[in-house]
Amino acid sequence: MDATPQNKVLSRLDESLLTHLPPFSRLDRQQIRAILDQATSRRYNAGVSIFDEGAPADRFFMLLDGYVRVVRITPTGEQVTALHIPAGQLLGMAKVLGRVTYPATAITATESIVLSWPMRLWDSFIQDYDGFATETYKTLGHRVGEMNTRIVELATQQVEQRVANAILRLISQTGRKVPGGIEIDFPITRQDLSELTATTLHTVSRLLSAWEKRGLVASKRKRITVTDPHALVVLSQG
Amino acid sequence: MDATPQNKVLSRLDESLLTHLPPFSRLDRQQIRAILDQATSRRYNAGVSIFDEGAPADRFFMLLDGYVRVVRITPTGEQVTALHIPAGQLLGMAKVLGRVTYPATAITATESIVLSWPMRLWDSFIQDYDGFATETYKTLGHRVGEMNTRIVELATQQVEQRVANAILRLISQTGRKVPGGIEIDFPITRQDLSELTATTLHTVSRLLSAWEKRGLVASKRKRITVTDPHALVVLSQG
DNA sequence: CGCTTTATTGACGGACCTCAATTTGGGTGG
DNA sequence: CCACCCAAATTGAGGTCCGTCAATAAAGCG
CATH class of the missing domain: 2.60.120.10 (Jelly Rolls)
Structure with a gap:
């Protein structure tokens, strides 16, 4: 205190x-x-x-x-x-x-x-x-x-869609505009995301890496920025 | 009406x-x-x-x-x-x-x-x-x-545990004593159970067959009786 | 006794978890 | 300010649970 x-x-x-x-x-x-x-x-x-x-x-x-x-x-x-x-x-x-x-x-x-x-x-x-x-x-x-x-x-979607949805929900609730995209404005680890989406931190890490290569997101340690929200929405629908 | x-x-x-x-x-x-x-x-x-x-x-x-x-x-x-x-x-x-x-x-x-x-x-x-x-x-x-x-x-358990839990919950809510065990007292299909547990009717069918061989449950079309609740509880804990 | 709904069972494949080894980044204390 | 350390992240290899596809079988129902 x-x-x-x-x-x-x-x-x-x-x-x-x-x-x-x-x-x-x-x-x-x-x-x-x-x-x-x-x-x-x-x-x-x-x-x-x-x-x-x-x-x-x-x-x-x-x-x-x-x-x-x-x-x-x-x-x-x-x-x-x-x-x-x-x-x-x-x-x-x-x-x-x-x-x-x-x-x-x-x-x-x-x-x-x-x-x-x-x-x-x-x-x-x-x-x-x-x-x-x-x-x-x-x-x-x-x-x-x-x-x-x-x-x-949880009942119907694949991991990739769940993670995409979770990130979209986070930026809609707590997103902050930054140069180049929208950032989740509190520190969040791969582990946190995996607990949100019922998967492992490894799988989350792999997904984020893949998305980053495709230009959908940019991420640093504890920070995630969505650079192409629309593409992420498309992904989240399967 | x-x-x-x-x-x-x-x-x-x-x-x-x-x-x-x-x-x-x-x-x-x-x-x-x-x-x-x-x-x-x-x-x-x-x-x-x-x-x-x-x-x-x-x-x-x-x-x-x-x-x-x-x-x-x-x-x-x-x-x-x-x-x-x-x-x-x-x-x-x-x-x-x-x-x-x-x-x-x-x-x-x-x-x-x-x-x-x-x-x-x-x-x-x-x-x-x-x-x-x-x-x-x-x-x-x-x-x-x-x-x-x-x-x-959904986030943490395997299909077998989820199905076991679902059945246990159903008999605790709506179970009826019958000779040989406790029956879910309304008609329920494999499909219904699969929708409750986020799996497929095939997997539910396989599980029930296996459990029946081991004497945990007895089932007919649309009817499921639990003959060994304790063993099912053990299963449901993983 | 056909016809539909429900259930069973096998074969196969893929999504994703587990195990394991590094790498990176950031904070901290000397 | 640099070296160190630990948390966080990355990435590969291998295995398995369980979904998908497919074909029958059994049970009711009219």
Whole structure:
């Protein structure tokens, strides 16, 4: 954690940080102030867990800045990435699903800034804040849709298509324009990609090498830039 | 549909049909009567769709009797089964997810009896009926958990383990004791199983044949009986 | 008793995983 | 600033799981 005391950090949090975020967009300044006053703010380094699968779900979170991977760990220790969550979304909403423990582990992919509240405030947020419930359910619906898509992909597509789709999804969620293409704007290893697509880092490496030769992507260590998105889309369709 | 007029059928629906079902279990007779009076009852033959992916979500449903497969259809026409839903559960709850269309297609696996209500009643059900919301979210949470499990399975397990797991899940959800073992109590083809486990009917057939030789299962056309559940559990762990 | 749906089984090939050996790049400490 | 070290990435060889193609067989159903 930052050496700066939390309340200091908090007092600097401007209401405008939340006003444009969907779950809070219909609230007035005063309501948002109240929400911020109850929040704890924290900075996480890259690669650390925010909460762990199976742990008591005692807080819920809003990712203000950074990226988070939601992963499950198998009995044999393999990691499977279920979702990527970009800044501006809620996470750890176990209560929505009628759960008392977190269903998966959340790991920061970059340095991240996260607000959190005790789970006991959840019900009052839902009741008191107009639009909070609706937007929460929309987020949830979106994630269910994503999970569904993943299942269909895993069930029907070849590795090459899955990797192409994963990269396309990442640049659509978190892409950043750079000279020569669009870059995934957080560090991602071949290993990470392989956990996203249910394959091995070797296969991902081979695919990226082949694509690079054909001019579809350019990649450095932990960095991937798509230079020909259209061709990648074509590939992803099989 | 049955030739009997709907209201005739409805009038015969006893309150006791709903009282033991989680979403309604905290309600009194009068409330349940009101709910039933707004419901439409319908019988479906096996293998027909209750609602289709992408269609406007204008009704939500309660499966009173039978089994339903929730499937998605790929651009190339392949079917992927996302979930199996047993009697006593709600389905088509698009509104929970903030959606206006159904996210998947629901197909009856057996002859089924289904109640349904116009989606515009959803919000009032949530508000007026104690426990309805909670139980709905619990159901949803359970399904999200199942989807998660499927993703992990697809990502990490071999076909043999996936098929074993699928069968174990089916008998735990819908198993019926018969002389010599536990039977999946609705008709299920090799094709159905292959759509559940993301493989081909050929591979499923080979696996079942091998298991039958080893005395783990017994199967006839559209019928599968597990004769040695423990051994199947061992197999499913790899 | 034909006809359709469902299931079985064999042969073959290919996609992708496993094992293994290097290479590259970037950070760090002297 | 250079040498060192470790994480990340590359690439080859070989094997295997499982899908594809193909041909029958068995089971219901009218």
